[in-house]
Amino acid sequence: MLFLNKMNNRGSVLVLLVVVVAIVTALGSSLLNIVFANYDIKRFNTESKRAYYLSENGLNESYVRTRCLIKEAIEDSVDKTELYLIEYPLNEEAAKNIFKTNYKQYLTANIKSRINRHGNPSVEIRNLGSLIFISDVLIVSLRSAYVLDEVEKITWVELNISVPEFDDVNDEVYDVKDYIEFGNWNS
Amino acid sequence: MKKLLNIKGLTLTETIVSLGVVGIVTVPLLSMLILCQKVLSISENEYESIQTAQYYMEEIKAMDVIDSELYSYNAEEKSYERIVLQNEGKYGAEIRIMQDEDTVLYNIEIDIIDEGKIINSLAGSVIFE
Numbered sequence: 001m002l003f004l005n006k007m008n009n010r011g012s013v014l015v016l017l018v019v020v021v022a023i024v025t026a027l028g029s030s031l032l033n034i035v036f037a038n039y040d041i042k043r044f045n046t047e048s049k050r051a052y053y054l055s056e057n058g059l060n061e062s063y064v065r066t067r068c069l070i071k072e073a074i075e076d077s078v079d080k081t082e083l084y085l086i087e088y089p090l091n092e093e094a095a096k097n098i099f100k101t102n103y104k105q106y107l108t109a110n111i112k113s114r115i116n117r118h119g120n121p122s123v124e125i126r127n128l129g130s131l132i133f134i135s136d137v138l139i140v141s142l143r144s145a146y147v148l149d150e151v152e153k154i155t156w157v158e159l160n161i162s163v164p165e166f167d168d169v170n171d172e173v174y175d176v177k178d179y180i181e182f183g184n185w186n187s
Numbered sequence: 188m189k190k191l192l193n194i195k196g197l198t199l200t201e202t203i204v205s206l207g208v209v210g211i212v213t214v215p216l217l218s219m220l221i222l223c224q225k226v227l228s229i230s231e232n233e234y235e236s237i238q239t240a241q242y243y244m245e246e247i248k249a250m251d252v253i254d255s256e257l258y259s260y261n262a263e264e265k266s267y268e269r270i271v272l273q274n275e276g277k278y279g280a281e282i283r284i285m286q287d288e289d290t291v292l293y294n295i296e297i298d299i300i301d302e303g304k305i306i307n308s309l310a311g312s313v314i315f316e
Contacts, residue, residue, distance in 0.1 A: 013201055013205055014201070014204065014205070014208075017205050017208055017209065018208075021208065021209075021212045024212070024216060025212065025216070028216050028219050028220070029219075031219075031220075031223055032219055032222070032223055035223045035226045035227055035230075036226060038226075038227070038230050039226050039227075039229065039230040039233075041230075042230040042231075042233040042234045043233060045233075045234065045237065046233055046234075046237045046307065049237055049240075049241055049309065050309060050310070053244060053309060053310065053311030053312075054310060054311065056311060056312070057294075057310075057311055057312040060292055060312045060313070060314055061292065061312070063292075063314060064287070064290045064291060064292045064314075067290075067291070177291075177316055
């Protein structure tokens with residue numbers, strides 16, 4: 001009883017108030033943290049999407065540049081084949097082989113300089129060491145990366161390049177788009 | 188027994204001090220809650236607007252050719268344009284598709300509009316043969 005008398009209730013409200021205020025403040029600051037984290041996630045999502053489409057843009061530009069290269073390769077090969085035919089007009093099979101060989105060499109020799117880019121997006125050929133025509137098809141594996149603030153988005157694609165027939169090219173009944181196609185888009 | 192039941196109520200000083208402390212703490216807490224609400228609203232707009240932009244982007248990428256019913260050709264700007272008016276609960280949009288020189292590459296620009304202001308944008312490209 002003596003103990004109860006000594007322990008009176010004076011000041012207990014203040015203690016309770018301090019405890020309640022501390023709890024509410026802690027909850028409030030946690031809420032603020034969660035809300036800002038949520039905002040950061042949404043911003044990251046936006047930047048990630050922007051970077052993705054701009055990275056894809058790098059692959060599309062590479063496709064266009066490769067089409068130009070194919071056109072140049074065809075023109076160069078036709079010139080060389082025609083020169084050969086002037087000298088050996090009856091050797092048509094050999095001329096066709098010259099066309100194919102020159103076309104393949106022209107492409108493999110120039111594709112790196114035409115595609116690789118160090119800007120933003122940066123584009124590079126991943127299988128540079130194994131750029132060989134297999135069954136008259138060259139598979140070029142491309143990697144494009146775009147950096148936006150703290151986000152880096154990488155996309156991959158394969159370009160399948162085929163070899164035109166000399167007769168079609170010589171008769172001008174060809175379209176460059178028939179000799180290049182996308183395969184295996186990845187991101 | 189009388190002594191035991193003699194529990195005094197709060198003094199005026201205690202009440203005033205308590206109310207003062209509650210007031211001091213409540214004002215910043217309330218402003219913090221308002222800030223939370225604003226940030227949440229901005230986050231929501233950010234997400235919804237980029238989703239809308241992505242929808243239009245994917246719609247264009249899925250086309251084989253530019254849909255002339257949706258996109259009108261602007262000869263001055265040399266671009267295909269589409270304006271989506273803002274409806275209730277839906278953002279407006281300004282979409283432009285421009286041919287890159289004379290190639291098969293077309294650049295896409297999408298602006299998402301809310302109450303006359305551009306609140307988000309997305310850029311990309313597509314190949315039309």
